[in-house]
Amino acid sequence: MKNGQALEGVKVLDFTWWGAGPIFxxxxxxxxxxxxxxxxxxxxxxxxxxxxxxxxKVGTDTSAMFLHLNTSKLGITVNLAIPKGKELILKLVExxxxxxxxxxxGFMQRxxxxxxxxxxxxxxxxxxxxxxxxxxxxxxxxxxxxxxGAALSGHFHLTGYPDGEPTTPASIGVADxxxxxxxxxxxxxxxxxxxxxxxxxxxxxxxxxxMDHYMAPALLDMQANHTSPHRTGNRHPxxxxxxxxxxxxxxxxxxxxxxxQDEWRGLCQxxxxxxxxxEERFATLAGRKQNETGLERLISGWSQTQxxxxxMEHLQRHGVAAGVVQNxxxxxxxxxxxxxxxxxxxxxxxxxxxxxxxxxxxxLSRSPTRLKTSPLLGEHNELVFCQxxxxxxxxxxxxxxxxxxx
Amino acid sequence: MxxxxxxxxxxxxxxxxxxxxxxxxxxxxxxxEPLGGDPSRSLGPFFGDVPHPERSLYWFSYNAGKKGITxxxxxxxxxxxxxxxSARADIxxxxxHPGYMDGLGLGYEALSQDNPGLIYTSIxxxxxxxxxxxxxxxxxxxxxxxxxxxSIGEPEREPLKMCLDQSFVLGxxxxxxxxxxxxxxxxxxxxxxxVDISIFDCLMRLNYRDPVRWDIDKSYAxxxxxxxxxxxxxxxxxxxxxxxxxxxxLAGGPTGxxxxxPLTEWMVSEGAPGAEEMAKVNWMEMDLAHxxxxxxxxxxxxxxSFFASRTKEELWQGGLNRxxxxxxxxxxxxxxxxxxxxxxxxxxxxxxxxxxxxxxYPGHLFLSNTARAEVRGPAPLIGEHNNExxxxxxxxxxxxxxxxxxxxxx
Numbered sequence: 001m002k003n004g005q006a007l008e009g010v011k012v013l014d015f016t017w018w019g020a021g022p023i024f025x026x027x028x029x030x031x032x033x034x035x036x037x038x039x040x041x042x043x044x045x046x047x048x049x050x051x052x053x054x055x056x057k058v059g060t061d062t063s064a065m066f067l068h069l070n071t072s073k074l075g076i077t078v079n080l081a082i083p084k085g086k087e088l089i090l091k092l093v094e095x096x097x098x099x100x101x102x103x104x105x106g107f108m109q110r111x112x113x114x115x116x117x118x119x120x121x122x123x124x125x126x127x128x129x130x131x132x133x134x135x136x137x138x139x140x141x142x143x144x145x146x147x148x149g150a151a152l153s154g155h156f157h158l159t160g161y162p163d164g165e166p167t168t169p170a171s172i173g174v175a176d177x178x179x180x181x182x183x184x185x186x187x188x189x190x191x192x193x194x195x196x197x198x199x200x201x202x203x204x205x206x207x208x209x210x211m212d213h214y215m216a217p218a219l220l221d222m223q224a225n226h227t228s229p230h231r232t233g234n235r236h237p238x239x240x241x242x243x244x245x246x247x248x249x250x251x252x253x254x255x256x257x258x259x260x261q262d263e264w265r266g267l268c269q270x271x272x273x274x275x276x277x278x279e280e281r282f283a284t285l286a287g288r289k290q291n292e293t294g295l296e297r298l299i300s301g302w303s304q305t306q307x308x309x310x311x312m313e314h315l316q317r318h319g320v321a322a323g324v325v326q327n328x329x330x331x332x333x334x335x336x337x338x339x340x341x342x343x344x345x346x347x348x349x350x351x352x353x354x355x356x357x358x359x360x361x362x363x364l365s366r367s368p369t370r371l372k373t374s375p376l377l378g379e380h381n382e383l384v385f386c387q388x389x390x391x392x393x394x395x396x397x398x399x400x401x402x403x404x405x406x
Numbered sequence: 407m408x409x410x411x412x413x414x415x416x417x418x419x420x421x422x423x424x425x426x427x428x429x430x431x432x433x434x435x436x437x438x439e440p441l442g443g444d445p446s447r448s449l450g451p452f453f454g455d456v457p458h459p460e461r462s463l464y465w466f467s468y469n470a471g472k473k474g475i476t477x478x479x480x481x482x483x484x485x486x487x488x489x490x491x492s493a494r495a496d497i498x499x500x501x502x503h504p505g506y507m508d509g510l511g512l513g514y515e516a517l518s519q520d521n522p523g524l525i526y527t528s529i530x531x532x533x534x535x536x537x538x539x540x541x542x543x544x545x546x547x548x549x550x551x552x553x554x555x556x557s558i559g560e561p562e563r564e565p566l567k568m569c570l571d572q573s574f575v576l577g578x579x580x581x582x583x584x585x586x587x588x589x590x591x592x593x594x595x596x597x598x599x600x601v602d603i604s605i606f607d608c609l610m611r612l613n614y615r616d617p618v619r620w621d622i623d624k625s626y627a628x629x630x631x632x633x634x635x636x637x638x639x640x641x642x643x644x645x646x647x648x649x650x651x652x653x654x655x656l657a658g659g660p661t662g663x664x665x666x667x668p669l670t671e672w673m674v675s676e677g678a679p680g681a682e683e684m685a686k687v688n689w690m691e692m693d694l695a696h697x698x699x700x701x702x703x704x705x706x707x708x709x710x711s712f713f714a715s716r717t718k719e720e721l722w723q724g725g726l727n728r729x730x731x732x733x734x735x736x737x738x739x740x741x742x743x744x745x746x747x748x749x750x751x752x753x754x755x756x757x758x759x760x761x762x763x764x765x766x767y768p769g770h771l772f773l774s775n776t777a778r779a780e781v782r783g784p785a786p787l788i789g790e791h792n793n794e795x796x797x798x799x800x801x802x803x804x805x806x807x808x809x810x811x812x813x814x815x816x
Contacts, residue, residue, distance in 0.1 A: 004591075004594075005591075006587040006588065006590050006591040007587065007590055008594075009594075010590070019614075023611075023614065027583055031587050046659075046661075049659075050636075050637075051619075051623075051636065051637030051638075051695065052618065052619050052622035052623045052625075052637065053622070054622055058695070064618045064619075064621070064622045065615065065618065067618070068614060068615075068618045069614065115775075133746050134746070134747075134750050134773070135773075136749070136750055136773075137746045137747075137749040137750050138745070138746065138749060139726060139746050140746075141729070142726070142729075142731065142733075143664070143729065143731050144731060145655065145731060147643055147653045147655065147733070148653070148731065148733050151652075151653040151733045151734065151735045151736065152733060152734070152736050152741060152744060152746075153736070153741050154736055154737060154738040154740075154741040155568070155569060156644065156651075156653070156735050157735055157736060157737045157738065157741075158569035158570065158738070159558070159566065159567075159568050159569040160559075160566065161559070161560070161563065161566065164560070165631075165632060165644060165646070165651060166632075166644055166651050166735045167558060167559065167566060167631075167632060167644070168558075168632055168634070168643040168644060168653075169554065169557045169558045169568070169627075170557040170558070170627040170628070170629055170630055170631075170633055170634060170635045170640070171557035171613065171615045171616045171626070171627040171634075171635060172557070172612065172613065172614060172615050172616075173634075174568065174612075176614075177576075177611065177612045177614065178576070178579075181576070181579035181580065181582075181583060182427070182579065182771055182772065184583045185427055185431070185579065185582045185583055185586065185771070186431075186771065186772050186774075186779065188582075188583065188586035188587065188589075188590065189407040189408055189431045189432075189586060189777075189779070190407060190774075190777075191590060192407065192408060192411075192586065192589060192590070192593070193407040193408070193776075193777060195593055196410060199776055201774050201775055201776040201777055202774065202775045202776075203772050203773070203774050204772060204773040204774070205771070205772035205773075206747070206750070206772070208744075208746065208747060209747055209750075209752050209768065209770070209771075209772075210771075212741065212747065212752070212768040213575075213768045213771065214570075214572065214575045215569075215570065215738070215741065215768075216467035216468070216767065216768050217451060217463055217464045217467045217570060218451075218569075218570060218738050219738060219741065219742055219768065220451075220463040220466060220467055220765055220767070221451040221463050221738075222738045222739055222742060223742070223765050223766060224451075224453045224454065224463055224763070224765060225451065225453075225454065225455055228737055228738055228739050229737075229738045230737075231569065233564075233566060234546060234564065234566060234567055236546070237450060237451075238448075238449065238450060239544075242544075242546060243546075243564065244546075244550065244555065244564040244565050244566075244567075245564075246564070251628070253550070253555075253564060253565055254550070255546045255547045255549075255550035255551075255555065255567075256547075257544040257546045257547055259544070316541055316542060319542065320542065321541075321542040321543050321544045321546075321547045322542075322547055323541075323543065323546075323547030323548065323550040323551035324550060324551060325550045325551075325555050325556050325565045326550065326551050326552070326553050326556065327553060327556045327616075327620075327626055327628075328553055328556075328613075328616040328617045328619065328620035328626040329620055329624075329626070330553070331552075331553050331610070331613075331617055331620075332617055332620050332621060335551075336536070336537045336538065337532055337533075337536045337537060337538040337539075337606060338610070340535060340536035340537055341533055341535060341536050341604065341607060343607060343610050344617060344621075355618070355621060355622070356617065356618060356621045358610070358611065358614065358617070358618075359607075361580050361603075361604075361607045361608045361610065361611040362580055362581075362583060362584030362587065362601060362602070362603055362607075363533065363534075363584075363601070363602035363603075363604075363607075364584065364587060364588055364591070364599055364600075364601055364602075365514075365599045365600040365601070365602070366588075366591065366595075366597055366598075366599035366600075367587070367588070367591045367599065
């Protein structure tokens with residue numbers, strides 16, 4: 001294997017749906033694994049019915065949201081509710097190296113597709129189940145979504161204005177993004193383990209536990225210092241100013257973070273060394289923390305006279321960490337970094353047409369990703385069953401007619 | 407799972423999580439620090455609220471289970487030692503400024519000469535290429551630039567970032583993925599490679615919804631409090647209750663039928679105002695894409711009054727009994743004591759002899775029938791494993807290590 005993709009030859013049977021599962025298997029498919037996504041006309045990945053749709057047309061193949069979460073995968077449709085469908089799935093399990101699912105705990109067992117069953121047909125299968133609360137414990141069958149792990153780990157509690165409610169982003173389900181990184185890490189490590197030992201394994205990954213890892217410093221703080229950490233808005237205990245400041249224009253803002261004395265001097269210079277910069281109360285970090293509200297007001301006085309982009313560039317030139325609060329339009333239309341790193345390449349989708357696709361978030365010098373578009377519902381049935389499994393075209397046609405492949 | 411793997415970790419707080427996750431999965435991870443310790447040990451919170459390099463709880467969190475050595479990269483002897491160490495490593499992960507390691511003769515090109523199989527993972531704010539690669543950045547400025555902050559907060563107030571340093575654990579986790587992808591490639595080809603992890607790019611993956619919405623609809627979710635913008639309508643994510651907050655989402659279709667049906671029945675049985683009207687709605691047929699915002703708000707008002715009249719515990723238990731996804735917004739203490747992860751043995755006690763203290767850490771990354779993936783021990787003290795690592799990796803004697811110490815290399 002030379003200059004191929006990193007996961008060429010790795011075969012994944014993918015039952016995942018919604019956000020957390022597909023975001024995880026996208027880490028595999030974008031790097032060359034053959035990821036076969038199992039759906040059926042009876043049981044779509046419901047993200048297919050999530051906005052935005054191209055030209056507002058609702059259909060199984062028009063959701064750009066689905067496209068974004070399912071790049072580089074193959075799509076098949078199998079009716080799991082009938083015995084012949086299950087038989088077909090078990091053939092695919094034999095074919096696969098990895099099986100991934102994120103149904104509510106217990107669903108796969110009820111469908112006769114639990115790990116013990118899969119292991120009978122493929123003893124060294126790697127199976128990963130990701131769920132909100134895990135496969136064991138009293139409440140494991142809670143139906144989850146992207147908010148649950150963030151609610152139960154303190155993530156929402158710690159995000160927000162100090163005088164306001166716990167806060168969530170309006171655009172994304174946070175835990176749906178954090179959990180998949182650990183799912184991908186787990187499966188890649190399991191593949192390495194398999195390579196060395198020939199052993200498969202069953203992995204049970206819980207969203208709430210994943211989120212707890214990402215909240216670890218606060219969880220240790222609470223124990224070590226007998227405190228109950230509370231949200232602090234944009235402020236940071238070891239930096240001032242550390243906030244987001246309004247600029248000229250409609251909803252334009254710049255974030256500024258000053259940790260060190262050098263950065264403070266850089267900020268003062270960037271602002272033209274106004275008199276207030278020399279005030280004793282701002283001379284040290286302790287002083288700036290003590291007088292932070294006043295300091296923020298003075299910086300706002302400056303930023304409101306500035307264009308956000310210019311303020312950022314100007315501060316950066318003076319060694320100050322600053323960043324415009326960019327919106328999606330900025331990202332897609334003017335951000336030079338996004339463009340230079342090709343983070344949203346335009347690819348063609350047979351129904352949606354030309355559309356931005358999200359690039360993989362790791363650049364590998366020798367085995368780069370080759371991004372492909374997302375599968376139509378059942379698009380790869382023939383490829384998977386006839387070529388991968390070697391089914392005859394007659395048998396394939398029969399199964400289609402009997403609505404097993406459906 | 408990764409017990410044969412040797413990792414050199416030269417990151418600061420922007421990359422720590424990478425080594426922690428690899429160590430949990432069984433790799434031998436050696437944290438390489440400058441002589442006085444990793445400068446990011448100065449970041450809090452601190453044990454006993456006393457700032458000290460051996461008391462940073464942030465350091466503890468993401469360096470647990472690693473070994474620690476000191477090494478002065480700026481000295482010729484130190485640089486030589488890193489050459490030798492990297493010749494015996496599978497993965498080297500670092501988070502210096504782009505080009506810094508090249509300047510010391512310790513970049514990928516240099517180190518891969520002696521070890522063509524080396525996987526060299528660089529974690530930087532913006533990546534190794536592009537016009538902003540030299541920008542200074544923090545978690546706050548990265549969340550701003552990456553379009554995360556623009557959707558968090560109230561419309562009349564400033565945009566907000568997510569809590570803690572979420573950008574950096576996100577970057578560190580992607581570095582694990584990138585490194586293990588490269589490891590898989592190496593198992594077939596024998597060749598290592600340079601893995602370029604840009605935290606900004608990683609945040610772009612976090613921001614999975616709105617860039618595509620802009621592309622398709624020329625719209626995006628502006629911050630408007632605790633709502634999820636779902637195309638034409640917004641629904642509430644977080645609801646005030648008697649003694650705190652809960653999370654619950656109004657949906658239609660199968661999810662709506664499963665959630666709203668039992669919930670409204672419950673409300674009716676308790677005589678909640680407005681509940682009778684809700685019980686008549688066919689939630690299976692309800693499609694949020696065709697419901698005006700006013701109607702959604704009207705329904706949400708009725709749910710909101712019900713939630714506001716109950717405690718978190720009442721809603722959580724009542725919800726569990728009806729299989730609803732109605733979940734309390736836990737504070738840090740509640741999250742720590744939450745019984746479900748406890749029942750799964752999630753929390754692991756880790757001793758800190760130098761503080762005469764024991765802390766409970768988030769333990770396993772996941773459960774496996776054959777492998778352990780969990781915290782292996784405390785974070786190292788500065789230089790704690792110098793003798794062990796220089797001895798076992800390079801075969802140096804105590805005397806040789808003492809000599810290096812005298813030269814200021816270790």
